[in-house]
Amino acid sequence: MSRLKMKLNQQHAPLLAMAGFAVLVMGCGDSGMPMTKVTGSVTIAGGPPPQPGQIIFTQVAGTGRDGLPTRPGMAVFRTDGKFAARTFEEGDGLLPGTYTVRIDCFSGALGEGKSARELSVVPAGWAPEQLVVTGDERSMTVNYEVPAK
Incomplete structure (x- = not known):
């Protein structure tokens, strides 16, 4: 991997981790079904x-x-x-x-x-x-x- 790609990945890693955590938390307990x-x-x-x-x-x-x-x-x-x-x-x-x-x-x-x-x-x-x-x-x-x- 080039140095530029590694640097971009390192810079965005915290952001990606936070986004992944937010999706995980929002999905907790959600049945995934169309509930009213x-x-x-x-x-x-x-x-x-x-x-x-x-x-x-x-x-x-x-x-x-x-x-x-x-x-x-x-x-x-x-x-x-x-x-x-x-x-x-x-x-x-x-x-x-x-x-x-x-x-x-x-x-x-x-x-x-x-x-x-x-x-x-x-x-x-x-x-x-x-x-x-x-x-x-x-x-x-x-x-x-x-x-x-």
């Missing part, structure tokens, strides 16, 4: 949830994008009702597809002599509309209003 961040809130009977709860997003078979996995998502909400959906890691969102949505929230701890059905604050048989994630949006906000039981 889905955030929002849950209210129950017009008010905040009495306890923390969860939302399960189940992708309807055949509604995803070709070449992508069919994978469920979930979200946890606290008593303020706010949530951020995840598929692979915290807050990454959902893959493109249509999802059935199930919301679970209980008035007390399970296993204390009452069944999950008795403790659930979500009416039996109630479910919100399916959620459609096209994959064209970078983020979306969805608010779920659970009626009184």
Whole structure:
């Protein structure tokens, strides 16, 4: 290698190392898939949830994008009702597809002599509309209003 090329390589080595590190850090945890961040809130009977709860997003078979996995998502909400959906890691969102949505929230701890059905604050048989994630949006906000039981 000529002296000029060696000198240029030595001068640019720190810059190339920093650029490589930046790409590595930005890529950490990234699934490499077209994720849509889905955030929002849950209210129950017009008010905040009495306890923390969860939302399960189940992708309807055949509604995803070709070449992508069919994978469920979930979200946890606290008593303020706010949530951020995840598929692979915290807050990454959902893959493109249509999802059935199930919301679970209980008035007390399970296993204390009452069944999950008795403790659930979500009416039996109630479910919100399916959620459609096209994959064209970078983020979306969805608010779920659970009626009184």
